[in-house]
């Protein structure tokens with residue numbers, strides 16, 4: 001059984017990006033820039049934003065922090081996004097969600113220039129993914145695919161089951177796995193809370209992707225021998241963080257599995273940095 005080490009792969013990616021940026025800076029290019037917009041004082045969001053800003057600094061990406069009060073008005077936030085869209089030093093714009101009550105996340109996300117939408121949430125980028133065109137891909141599913149690539153676990157011709165149909169994880173992951181290519185070309189079933197006999201569906205999977213947010217809901221009897229299990233769930237329990245799989249009993253049956261924590265989680269920030277560097281290369285030709 002292979003224990004997929006997302007922490008190490010994420011560190012490798014961040015080091016690779018840092019080297020690329022340093023080389024481009026030596027050749028005279030400006031640094032990549034990421035606007036990090038945080039509205040309000042949600043403690044979890046503050047931690048996420050701090051981690052993202054620290055990761056940017058380590059890689060050589062300049063972050064532009066916009067930390068706004070919870071009483072910020074929609075028009076002020078939209079004006080700030082317009083400024084970031086127009087700034088020649090900013091390649092990516094990250095709007096930390098959820099927004100405080102009274103602000104409409106969809107309207108704000110729509111206002112971000114798709115070329116700077118490094119979270120891959122803008123309908124233009126979602127549409128590009130659906131059509132198989134290049135564009136920014138949502139960071140968590142992009143990180144899942146990167147783990148499969150780096151562990152050489154091709155999905156072509158395999159049966160994949162994705163449990164969870166959210167716009168940021170399950171749906172884009174389903175589209176990525178359905179694309180032509182070695183790490184696509186899967187026959188994908190997308191399951192959700194109305195799926196009858198989830199256990200049977202999961203047992204059909206050569207590759208099982210879990211994004212439900214239900215601690216240890218997927219038990220060993222729901223997983224076929226030799227399956228690859230990618231556990232995207234992050235659940236807080238009194239005993240600490242755990243995934244959607246009952247890891248201790250599921251892992252021995254698998255060909256490969258991601259632990260929680262230390263599996264998919266660290267990949268999300270690494271892919272955010274990677275999307276920012278991609279936007280910077282497109283903007284500057286670096």
Ligand SMILES: NC(=O)c1ccc[n+]([C@@H]2O[C@H](COP(=O)([O-])OP(=O)(O)OC[C@H]3O[C@@H](n4cnc5c(N)ncnc54)[C@H](OP(=O)(O)O)[C@@H]3O)[C@@H](O)[C@H]2O)c1
Nearest residue numbers: 140164165166169192193211212213232233234264265268
């Ligand atoms: N690793 C990372 O960086 C990362 C990033 C994002 C999210 N996550 C984690 O991934 C998990 C999912 O997040 P999300 O934002 O995608 O979740 P979400 O928006 O809450 O969606 C959960 C999905 O799971 C489905 N579901 C829930 N219970 C189910 C059940 N018993 N059987 C079958 N399907 C069920 C829901 O079905 P319905 O649509 O029918 O309600 C829904 O589609 C969470 O634990 C989250 O913390 C991790």
